[in-house]
Amino acid sequence: MLKITNLKVELEEENKEILKGINLEIESGSVHAIMGPNGSGKSTLSYVLSGKKGYKVTNGEVELAGEPILELEPEERAASGLFLAFQYPVEIPGVGNMTFLRTAMNSQRKFRGETELSAADFLKLVREKAKELKIDSEMLKRPVNVGFSGGEKKRNEILQMALLEPKMCVLDETDSGLDVDAMKLVADGVNALRDKGRSFLVITHYQRLLDHIKPDFVHIMADGRIIKSGGPELALQVENNGYSDLLAEVQ
Amino acid sequence: MPLSQKLSDDLNQRISSLKLPKNNTKKRCEALKRIKVMGLPSRRDEYWKYTNPSLFNDLFSDKNVVIASDDKLNFDSIGCFKLIFTDGVFDQESSDSLEGEELELVRISDSSEDKANWLEDFYGSLEEAGQNPVDRPLAKLNTAFATDGLALRVTGKITKPINIVYNETSYRSDVNLHHCIKLEQGSSLTLIESGSVSSRLNKVTELEVAQDSSFHHVCAQTNNVDKIVSTHLFARLWENSVLKSFTLTTSGALTRNEHVVELKGNNGISHLAAACIGEGRFHHDDTVFVTHEGTHCESRQVFKKVLKKGAFGIFQGKILVKPGAQKTDGYQISQSLLLDDDSQFLAKPELEIYADDVVCSHGSTSGAIDEEGLFYLRARGVPENTAKDLLILAFLAEALAEIEDTKISELLLTYLERSL
Numbered sequence: 178m179l180k181i182t183n184l185k186v187e188l189e190e191e192n193k194e195i196l197k198g199i200n201l202e203i204e205s206g207s208v209h210a211i212m213g214p215n216g217s218g219k220s221t222l223s224y225v226l227s228g229k230k231g232y233k234v235t236n237g238e239v240e241l242a243g244e245p246i247l248e249l250e251p252e253e254r255a256a257s258g259l260f261l262a263f264q265y266p267v268e269i270p271g272v273g274n275m276t277f278l279r280t281a282m283n284s285q286r287k288f289r290g291e292t293e294l295s296a297a298d299f300l301k302l303v304r305e306k307a308k309e310l311k312i313d314s315e316m317l318k319r320p321v322n323v324g325f326s327g328g329e330k331k332r333n334e335i336l337q338m339a340l341l342e343p344k345m346c347v348l349d350e351t352d353s354g355l356d357v358d359a360m361k362l363v364a365d366g367v368n369a370l371r372d373k374g375r376s377f378l379v380i381t382h383y384q385r386l387l388d389h390i391k392p393d394f395v396h397i398m399a400d401g402r403i404i405k406s407g408g409p410e411l412a413l414q415v416e417n418n419g420y421s422d423l424l425a426e427v428q
Numbered sequence: 429m430p431l432s433q434k435l436s437d438d439l440n441q442r443i444s445s446l447k448l449p450k451n452n453t454k455k456r457c458e459a460l461k462r463i464k465v466m467g468l469p470s471r472r473d474e475y476w477k478y479t480n481p482s483l484f485n486d487l488f489s490d491k492n493v494v495i496a497s498d499d500k501l502n503f504d505s506i507g508c509f510k511l512i513f514t515d516g517v518f519d520q521e522s523s524d525s526l527e528g529e530e531l532e533l534v535r536i537s538d539s540s541e542d543k544a545n546w547l548e549d550f551y552g553s554l555e556e557a558g559q560n561p562v563d564r565p566l567a568k569l570n571t572a573f574a575t576d577g578l579a580l581r582v583t584g585k586i587t588k589p590i591n592i593v594y595n596e597t598s599y600r601s602d603v604n605l606h607h608c609i610k611l612e613q614g615s616s617l618t619l620i621e622s623g624s625v626s627s628r629l630n631k632v633t634e635l636e637v638a639q640d641s642s643f644h645h646v647c648a649q650t651n652n653v654d655k656i657v658s659t660h661l662f663a664r665l666w667e668n669s670v671l672k673s674f675t676l677t678t679s680g681a682l683t684r685n686e687h688v689v690e691l692k693g694n695n696g697i698s699h700l701a702a703a704c705i706g707e708g709r710f711h712h713d714d715t716v717f718v719t720h721e722g723t724h725c726e727s728r729q730v731f732k733k734v735l736k737k738g739a740f741g742i743f744q745g746k747i748l749v750k751p752g753a754q755k756t757d758g759y760q761i762s763q764s765l766l767l768d769d770d771s772q773f774l775a776k777p778e779l780e781i782y783a784d785d786v787v788c789s790h791g792s793t794s795g796a797i798d799e800e801g802l803f804y805l806r807a808r809g810v811p812e813n814t815a816k817d818l819l820i821l822a823f824l825a826e827a828l829a830e831i832e833d834t835k836i837s838e839l840l841l842t843y844l845e846r847s848l
Contacts (some may be wrong), residue, residue: 229803252808271826277808288811
């Protein structure tokens with residue numbers, strides 16, 4: 178589903194190399210987790226995948242379902258099936274959550290040459306998905322993420338994911354700022370979306386999210402590289418011993 | 429002090445083309461006398477520093493002649509009483525009848541006294557009060573020379589909004605229009621103004637809102653491509669009265685909208701808001717002066733401007749709290765969204781407070797489109813231009829929210845969505 182080949186990325190303004198040759202292949206329907214200490218380049222990877230400005234790709238290629246995406250605009254990547262759940266979902270005062278969701282859905286449909294959803298169909302769909310995520314109608318009426326608690330923001334991200342039905346979901350530290358109950362709710366939302374045709378890349382610091390979203394593979398990232406890959410047991414090893422053992426091993 | 433030779437010459441030239449209409453003669457003569465002392469506005473006046481008044485002062489020239497484009501904005505779906513002006517002249521035959529409504533309507537040009545004896549005292553009186561402490565010569569000029577306008581005395585709750593529709597057919601028009609609106613105790617009216625009056629317009633509205641009355645005003649300056657427009661709203665509010673005025677401007681070479689509000693009674697509410705979007709040859713000036721005299725009054729000023737391709741925005745807003753106007757709640761925000769490096773916004777927020785138990789705040793910002801918000805929208809599949817439009821509308825939302833009737837604000841929002 179997602180194939181990253183020797184990806185090297187610099188910060189545009191500082192000429193500082195953040196990603197130093199990432200290789201990663203995610204099969205359709207599988208869940209991969211990336212763990213790593215602060216500053217290892219995890220969030221940068223998620224931003225580069227989704228096409229944020231400010232990063233310069235100096236080498237490598239990224240393919241989504243066999244198509245190269247690095248030349249695409251963020252909205253084209255989204256319409257092609259890539260979804261980034263933000264670590265810090267952005268507040269947009271003045272734009273109603275419903276307007277936002279409908280504009281996003283219909284923009285993607287239009288891009289793919291599908292018919293746009295009618296207001297009534299959209300409303301029905303949103304209400305159904307929102308209910309599953311315990312998002313009340315008041316939250317849907319408010320401006321995007323404005324005045325939302327940390328948990329509400331993350332649930333709103335998952336709601337968008339559920340509506341947009343992407344093929345490849347990148348979750349950037351979705352557990353940050355969440356209490357145990359909120360994390361479980363979010364994880365349930367993600368698990369409900371697990372599907373043969375949908376892959377996940379879960380970026381996290383901690384094992385605890387992976388207790389709820391069970392990964393097929395775990396990768397450890399440090400200093401812009403993936404230094405070790407393995408099964409779920411790798412996450413447990415990090416939880417018990419921290420990153421220092423693994424880092425020492427590599428050095 | 430007599431005017432300098434230059435200012436005197438400029439004034440004489442300006443008024444040489446104007447004729448004093450034969451009604452409200454006493455008030456007009458007084459106004460003429462005053463303008464001869466005051467002179468026309470000049471760049472040296474504190475409140476004309478950022479807007480060059482010469483296009484208002486000069487003799488009307490053929491260079492300024494523009495014919496209106498089709499106005500895509502109409503308020504028909506709201507269900508209004510329509511009052512039609514054509515080239516600045518009231519067209520009674522084309523207008524809806526207001527029979528059965530609790531109001532009197534005459535034209536200011538109608539001099540027969542039995543029709544509206546209140547008008548004789550009213551005409552020019554609020555404008556004159558608004559000349560202190562700052563001269564407003566264009567309004568004074570208007571009081572002397574205004575050729576037409578409506579005098580409305582409202583005595584009850586008007587069942588539907590009144591929509592003054594300005595139509596334009598003339599290729600050469602320079603109009604002075606003057607409306608007088610008096611809401612008697614316990615009455616209410618929503619007034620919408622739309623369309624374009626003339627190539628150059630000087631419009632004055634005098635408004636008195638009596639105790640327990642409310643006046644809602646929406647003015648759409650959406651059909652003013654290349655026009656030169658000066659408007660003044662002079663409002664006086666008594667106890668428990670409400671004024672909410674919103675102006676939308678999407679075109680106009682030069683627009684200066686002045687709001688002068690006196691909160692005379694206690695517990696009055698004045699909300700002034702405006703949203704403008706302009707590009708290129710677009711100079712937009714909001715000049716506001718709100719005076720608190722009564723206690724427990726609330727005033728809000730919410731002014732938003734979206735500017736691009738060299739457009740120029742000005743905001744000069746003042747809250748004056750007089751001694752004794754305790755428990756005043758004053759708020760003022762002026763913001764610009766600059767879509768490129770060529771556009772400019774200048775703001776001069778002022779507070780002058782002589783009472784000690786008040787809450788007054790003001791803020792002014794200029795900024796570009798929020799890149800984080802833009803990326804967030806695009807990452808969800810919203811194309812860049814659509815995302816920018818969404819953020820522009822979001823920026824204007826606070827001003828539009830000041831419109832009481834959501835049917836009207838939704839109509840304006842739809843218009844903006846379409847025209848972006």
